Amino acid sequence: MPTLVSHPDEVKVISRRFGQGAADIDKYIELDGYKAVQKAIAEGPDWIINTMKASGLRGRGGAGFPTGMKWSFVPKQSEKPKYVLVNGDESEPGTCKDHVIFLHDPHAVIEGTMIAGLAIGSKMGFIYLRGEYRYLLKIMEKAVADAYAKGFLGKNIFGSGIDFDIVTQSGAGAYEVGEESALMESLEGKRGVPRIKPPFPAVVGLYGGPTVINNAETIASAPHILLMGGEEYAKIGSERNGGTRLFGISGHVERPGVYELPMGYNLKKAIYDVAGGIKDGKKLKAVVPGGSSCPVLLPEEIDVGLDFDQMGKAGTMLGSGGIVVLDETVSIVEFALRTIAFYQHESCGWCIPCREGTDWIKKTLTRVYNGGGSKKDVANVQYLAENMMGRTFCPLGDAAAMPTLGFVKKFRKEFEDYIEGHKAGTPIITVEQLVGAH
Amino acid sequence: MPDVTFTVDGKQITAPAGTLLIEACKSAGIEIPAFCYYPGLSLQAACRMCVVRIEKMPKLQTACTTPVAEGMVVSSETPEIAQARKATLQLLLGNHPLDCPVCDAGGECELQDMTFKYGAGESLYAEAKNHREEQQWSPVVYFDRPRCILCYRCVRMCGEGMDVFALGIQNRGSSAVIAPNIPAHQSPDHLAHLDCEQCGMCIDACPVGALTSGAYRYKTRPWEMNHVATICTHCGDGCKTTLGVRSTSDGAEIVRGDNRDKSGINGDFLCNKGRYAFDFANSPERITAPLVRQPDGSLKEVSWEEAFAHAGKKLRELRDAKGGSSIGVIGGNRLTNEEAYLLQKFARTVLGTNNIDHHRTADYVTFAQALAGQQGRTASWRDTQSYPAVLIVGGDPTNQAPGTAWNLRADVRLNKARLYVANTDEIKLRRQAKAFLQLAPFGYGALTAYLAGDAASASNAATNTSALDTFRDAVKAEEKLLILIGSELRGADLKRLIEFGLTIPGAKFALLSDYANSRGAADMGLLPDMLPGYVPVSNPGPFAEHNAPTKNGLNMLEIFEAAGRGELSALYVVNSNPISRYNVDPAVLKDTFVVVHEMFMTETAQLADVILPAANLYEKGGSVTNSYGDLQLVQKAGDRAGVRTDFEMIVRVADKMGADIKALVPFGKGLRADMGQSRGAQSGEADRHAVWLTANNLEPKLSPFDSWAILDEIQRLVPGYNLLRLQLLSGNDQHLEPAAASAASANRRDLVLPSGDTLFTSGTLGRFSPALNDVQRYQGNEPLIQIHTAAE
């Protein structure tokens, strides 16, 4: 069971009920549960959307799109039914924040789904969890059943005359399904291959109907925002980055864990204060700041605020909030290889640049890692990654290319030294393993 | 859609709003490369080759998914774009084998062309390419996985285009692969296979050499063939097929059939038969020397001169002794119009008989008569691509006219056409239908009676009579309706259905028949009671100049009945096998002198006194008319030493009978000189031709063997065949409408006998096509593949 951590700098909004047994519906109600949805019913869709806009909440899946605006894009009138789709296909390496939400506060996800439904005029929501999260799916299923039993879901919710249903759905192992259109495909029983955009899901989404797709954390934030007020929530964060966020700090830190910090919180402080600094007193080598797809930061680059804009300025991304910390013992060649191996394994194969690009970068880095590299290989890897950037069907290609470019650009010397036989760090992947694994 | 104006590479272009950029550019002469894009199939945006720069867009955009918009400013070919395309090619070539010199697609490969253009020549990789053995998925489809670039054209072609869904995509990432519907582990030979209609459309769509044809693979190189566009000899749709022809020691061998330039009436489509079943022409079983029955009963190879002389002499004697009415003539469904016309003229003016018929596969006489006096009421095959509503009564286009079925599916898919199907069987096209009316067995007559207003017939037409009412009302509510009629409807039934249809102002009709020129055989008067153009024998009108007998002749069955009574002195059969088709007792012909033009030793040929080895439709020039009445050009592709066209042979026999050849074939007045192009220069026919011409003191540039010589007469005399010569000669289709007089009496005997051909059979030709036999065996002789589908 994931251990809960805590730090004085945390601002507990979404994690307010963590560790208090809120998976139990009565406990949840006792902790102000299902008040927000009733308020939403009373105040109406425009109020919900305006509150969400005022909160400055930006998508917690990684893209950081303003949530209130996303909801406002859904047409008021639609021939086809509208849907809310909660993305709990949490798969970005370094990310385990939704994991704790489903575990500790499943009803917040349900309530948030209902709020999104009310905002856009939808009668049905889907909560999609990655297949590996079976035990969390069970928790969600029970929570949904309990909500139905209380009459919170189904016909005429809270006497409003509005019906709302929620179906929980399990994936079966595919990172790409975390992309919103691939998620819809998967939910429709198909291969998790992304769709051509436009049309965007807000117009033509699930089953052809207008659809709002939000990350589970985004959705679970909604009830808190409605209760505390959009402006209040916005105040917690930094400019244009409202509220708090769950940051998962993992890797070589003393106290890894999921911490709720205000948007804009300093990355260096997060690593050294909140997570207790580098494990075993070692020196920091690099930080992958927002899940494995974010370009790596050097120790001298981490004095930066954790929000979408400041991280963008620093040449990387806030991503999914999974901060992976690398100490001095890590071989970047190996780390880059392990990263691209993941994307190669998870590329859906639909488009050529991603399918072939990830494969050739992995092959080349494998050879380099095994001692058969030449200097030209580093240039080739960079060339391949540069030619994937912005050219692929969906963001997975960029997600694979960006970290690769980060590694080869910022650690070029380490790659070249490695090729010449001066191996930095302590390699831990054996050849046999890599070949066997993928 | 209103037009929008936008700019590509500085050039201003106007196109309807909503047009895809790639198509708009193509229309303006700007080619944007693409592997995955295929017109008419769903969009993929997967290959990323069509990327272009559009002003105000942050990234390169795919032209295949971008609709044009007013004021859009596009660059289609900049260094940035060229680099993106080059990089994509480099990625593909990482694993794509460089076996172009032995690859079937070499020279016709889009990847090769793009590599040539963007110069992704240098390799970035040190790793070995992934090799996989080639797989044979069916007798006609081979898959070479390493060559596959995953453009998914084949998958869409099979699913969306063919409604077969036999190909899928499996695994993911760099392991993703095109997979057929029978997995290896479920197959007796542990190899993956395809259970499908074997149309080969997947191969046609493949931009590289990943999918190759069992018939063609490793046979030759594209540039070593002559490519001749002609009309498929099989069904009544009349698809253009491009035959790849290569010289051999005894003529010119057809090595490939495909749909190379897609310029035909069939657009993208070609079925199994059009693509593979040309191989009967190369059969070693072909008869390649004239044979004459000897007194001992054996057949002996003789010279052409001897064969013609013998046939001509005997026929003349029998005609003179017993009268023309003792002679029967049976023509084929795969003759050119010119040959069919000549055959009936020969029968009526040289043999002096109206005893002429052909294997009728649809009742075109009633069709023409029921539409007498109507204009613009017959449908071209092209209408099936675009009509907003289509009713099919009877028939099963999927099996009998696959091109029609293709068009109807496309019409439903792309134009949201409403398809209504009424059939006694659950034909596959019901899956595209807005409404499917299941008729009771033999319920067509009752249906037409019901449609004519006889409510009492409802219960005989369909079990569900309320569905019948709904169906009729829906059909009647259509303003523009295409009514396709199967051969089950004949005589009075057919007439009633057409009369019902005529109450719908925008309705057009077509009657589907079974062979390449079944329609032409009827149009050209291979009938005992009808002259060409459905002019009654008794009232010859324009044909009075022929001075032919004006009494109706014997029909197909009556001819053999007469033979049985010992009253048939001679029978002249041109590329038809009535003995087998009508199950005729061979003994009835024991005292009849039989002349047969044939390719193969058929049941009919076996009874012949003279067998004249015939060329087939791929070995001659002329015109044919498809089921719909669309006239198209047939061009000589293959050649076989020792065979001659039916046209020439009829003329030669007539000549030996002492007929006035200039009256039979009014050559010398023609517009088109033939220097041997339409016959076999390779096999020395031009010389033979010249020798004969000289011997007869004839103008060497125009010949009575040139089937074009008679086209002038057809055009002049045959009602409804006032064709556009230039349109025909340039290889374009033109729609002709019959111009019959309405019928005096409808008491004609129903002699329609559907061929019963499936996707993998084709009358006599099918029996001698190794490809069709292989596929038939492979598909377990299923008469109809009903491929189960997703209920979406």
Add this chain to the structure above:
Amino acid sequence: MSTITNSIFSPETAARFDRLVTLYPVKRSALVPMLLYAQDEVGYVSDAVVTEIAERLDLLELDVRNVLSYYSMLRTKPAGKYNVQVCTNISCMLRGGYEILDHCKHKLGIGHKEVTADKVFSLEEVECIGACCWAPAMQVNYDFHDNLTTVKVDEILATYRAGQGKDVK
């Protein structure tokens, strides 16, 4: 009673599938979870599973295979009773994921995607399972085990071998 006669699934699973297809606007939506639940019961996605699911959802078997081959948790060969899935992705790798994997290989005597002779265990190296902050982590079937050490792995494997491990499906 199941809507399918002669279902290959247990009455409970068959009933669950009957209900599952009714939950969605389009019944095909049940495909991915159904394949996973069928695998939970049968041990893998067998041909019979493909056939029945295709029938339940009015799909071609090819469609089912296209989808099934896309998702990495679905398998067409039997795994061990307990499928040990060790994460070696970046966060786990930094905290000894490969050591855990090696240890499992050594301990079980099998490699990636192999099954022990007694069919009790199978082993898989998997991508990130969303337990990064409690790394290194693994799953035995669906149950998470985190903050692993080799000693802890030994205990976990022993518990499963003794038939006392959690196995919630």
